[in-house]
Amino acid sequence: MESNLLTDAGADEVNQDFSEYVANLQLHMTLQARNLVPSLKQTLVDSRQQLLHQTQAHFEKLVSRQGL
Template sequence: MENTLNLQSLESHHNTVREDFSEYVAHLQLHMALQARNLVPTLTQAADSREQLLHQTQAELEKMISRQMR
């Protein structure tokens, strides 16, 4: 009985990790798609203060999201 509970717990944890990883990949794919369409300026394009602020804000949001996934 105890082995069955441990196996179920391990499977549940594995599924949670898989879902978290899938969500992270989805966020990464969205970011890459936006970059590819030039909807989000890259660091080298950040010429004016608005673009720099947008880039900094995006970077901070990505950091927060990646830390929540851990």
């Protein structure tokens, strides 16, 4: 009976170590994935800024051709 308790305790410790390893691996993979995928917020800001510059350039071109 006592050897079963030691075996169960050893198995629980191995399971806990394995669970910690898996959790750390998942965290590492999540952080790595973050580096691979561009930020949606940054893309949205860039596209708005690009649209603003295009609109301003188009407007300035129209005004310069009118010859006030």
